[in-house]
Amino acid sequence: MTAIPERFHEPLQFAANELMELLRAENPEHERLIQKGLMLFRQGLVYQLRFDGDEITATVQDVTPAKVQLNLNFIQLSTCSCPADEFCRHQLAVFFQLLSHARSVSTLVEEWRKPLREKKVAKQLGIQKAKDLLQTAGRLKPNYDRWIAAFDESFHTILEGNGEPKPYVITELYKVYTRRMKANAPYEQEWKLLYFLVGHVFSFKKLMGLSVKYGHSAEMIHRYYKQLFYEIADDVVDVIHSLSVHSLPFAFDDFIEKLKEDSSGLITAEFPLEFERIHLYRILWTKFFKKKDWCQEELKKLRAVEENSHPLLIGMIHLHFLQKEDDIILEQLALPDKWMTPFITYWIELLTAQKDWKRVAPFIEVYIKKLKDYLSIPKDYYEKMSYTRHTIKTIQPYCIEANRQDLYEKALMEMLPYSYNEYEYLLFDNEAFDRWTDLQAYMGLDIDRLQSDRLKALEKQHPHLLLPLYHQSVQDHIAQKGRDNYRQAVRKMKKLRTLYKKLKRQDDWAYYLEALLEKTKRLRAFQEECKRGKLIDA
Template sequence: MESTPASEQMEYFEEQVREMLVPTDTEDAKLVQKGLMLYRQGVVKQLQIFNDKITSTVQDVTPCYVKLDLVFASMSTCSCPGEGFCRHQIATFFAAFSKFGSVGDWVTAWREPAREKKDATNWGMQTAKDLVKANSILKPDYSRWVQSFEVSFDTLLASKKYTSPYVIPELYGIYERRIHASAPVEQEWRLLYEMVAIVVSFRKLAALSESLGHDEDTVRRAYLHLFHNLLDDAEELAIKIGVQSLPFAFDEFIERLKDDAFDLLRCANGLELERIQLYRHLWVVFFKKKAWREAELTKIEAALKGLQDWENPLVLMVAGVHLNLLIGNDETALKLIGQFTDEEIVPYLLYWIEYLSVLKAWRRVGVLIELFLQKVKAYLAALGGYHSCVTFARSAIKSVTNYCGENERFDLYERALLVMLPYSFGEYEYLLFERKQYDRWGELQAFVGLDFYDLPKDRLKVIEKERPEVLLGMLHQTAQREIDQKNRSSYKMAVRHLKKLRTLYKKLKRVDDWEYFLETLMDRTKRLRAFHEECRRSKLVDV
């Protein structure tokens, strides 16, 4: 297997660092500043880039040993007592990154969102005040509500005065405060007003994103959280509206909202997941009449036939699956699902699994879970990004757990964990350990490639007591990886692993195997004088 070039490894690692650190978060901003100071002070020593790892010693108040994992950034470690990504890891990242690009340029680009957010505040706030003065509190009138939302949105966000994606959250916050300030006083009307505002705002924001030409990565970094906040707000409002008796006057508003919800399917080409999520939720919570759902299906079929070549049919097709499942036409829904690629349909399957699980429609749920497990591996491969895959895998495991527990399908639960490795590692590791399947637990650690001393100490104590032979292979691998790095600090770590290995061999009464292994190792590494010196210094071998 060919190794990945160091520049590509660094690019992938740098993307993960950007995901973990938020420039508008005060603590993250301080962390980057401290790491930058350490790097510029030149205290990062013994920097090594080798085998998907970066190692260094950072001479802080006390020396800290850092190991960055270029594949899984979240598994990087530092010997300091801090939790998570620390200043020593940041400093090491900068020292390594400097060999491939400008650290100063990286920091400037990373800080850009916070700076632009501040620049937009004064202008936006003044505009919001003018809007509040110009608009009185609206009476319950659907058309006037929508017009007010659209005018306010266009004035604040579509004026072209600011087009940077990082300014949008600040301006949207001003727009949102304007909407809330103009809401009806009566509680029941206020809740409905806010739900209509969510649908209109979501549609306008998606259309604006497309008109500004913001790609998926830009939206994710700058303002994807706005869409997610709208989705959360819609769910909360649905609960509040659902527990109160609705006046007959609401009927017309719900009808109009149903028609506007259809626009979510065609207002943009991107943001498929978010648009369909809001659409599905509305049809589950508000639009429950079977006649409405059947009419909506007819509308979707007509829209699909009228699509232009450049228009994306995916959202309309998913909506068709959703409506068929709501009506109970599972056979039709499954045929429609067969028209999608695995990468396209998998993220939507989880919602339907959860929805039918709430209804305890277990037979229907089982069919969807089997379908999901056949397709999820291809989806994870296409998804990319370790954190994204882990987040999705955890969500998927949570979705299938209820079915597996209620129907005693523990075999299906384990199959789900196996299919989604390595992203389901945490859950699968816990399952094997709790079942005392220590051999398989050890195989899993070797598969993921964790170093022996990265493993949980409480786990190691139990296994060393009950099945110490399980640890031999991991210690051999860990020691060899350190020797392969061929530097003094890694040799010291290798000797530490070998001494632990010697202890285990003695405990297992396999001293002859240990002596044969050590003799072979010393002969194989006879050119590595520094390693042999460390072995003699630690009395691993006779002087």
């Protein structure tokens, strides 16, 4: 058996972990993919496994041979000559072949399938626990404390009744718990809605407590059951909306006040998912706890908390927002705190929905000033792209309504390079061609990647604006060296010659060419390509 070079040992283990996270046992397509990869590997159809520098290559004999290149540092960047768009059976077969030189492939696959089996077992045990509870309880009459006690008993019995729950079984157990919660709901529609509202808030906090109790990291929560917190917040919005179409009976007052008292725990507790609990807290205070004196009491309560945290600060700012104390808010938002930036969009969206254009303006202005610093935080590129799109959608209504294209353009500039597509379109559509070409130079895009209809329009109307783009492209190709790049440089130089002639600036072209040839006189291959392209005499 061929020994694996020592430098591949650590990357191989890292790649195994990445791959097992990328593929999920509960996904039937992923299960089939694993089976096909295993079959190719076990039938001995992987051959020519080679280690060349940091690159691993192999061939897989399938219907037609597939050439595979594995990237252990970034397993998703591995390539295969087959037509598959994503990680394929050939790449898996090569990975299993490589792994077999270091550890048991069967053990890895069994570990991968283990959470799925445990989920099924946990779900069955949870269902049995729920049935046991159902025999000793029934529909709950309106009583806040009894509701909370029933929620608490069900949560503990179903999620913790068989010991410490693994992170990957929590979603399945929680779904059983919510079915049990629904079975206990009061019959009357209005009381049922209030019951669900109380239950959702309680369950959100209980999930937080469970995560802390068993030491689940933010990474664990994100991977296995973060979506539950989003779903609960969505359920709260739905319930509040349904309640809002009715005049709430006076009998609700005591329930709502107790729920208000309990809601503070969303932002005072120590828990890693800051955005999710702030989101739920703001929803409750915006949509449901609407009395002015309640806001003042809550502010006083929060100020008494000794340890300041991000959720606590945003919670207090939101209470000021509800009381229209914008001077206090804007002073706080103007501080150079990057973490605060994404929370501002909620207030902008609320004011936009109310068409309160005068009030929203300073919020948008302070938000735009913070965008560049916020996007400088190291994060995934696609996450930043998504955030940019959300920002554009958030500020556009005001910019259109107030005719503040200047503000919209400033935001796009602050969000570059992630806002490139929108900014490029805006500039060209408004015929700001000089700034459009400046944008291309700033982005460093080769002129071949720009839309041909854009280039044709500029060449016809403002050919001088294309000169710096072609100059930059020529320099980039020469800097990259190699015959192919030199040929590309010569092709761009011919285009430059045409543009200079069209502008009747042949002397400038001659001066440029002479200086470039002098600068590159040691690049024999480039000089030869210039002769071949008839830019200079042979």
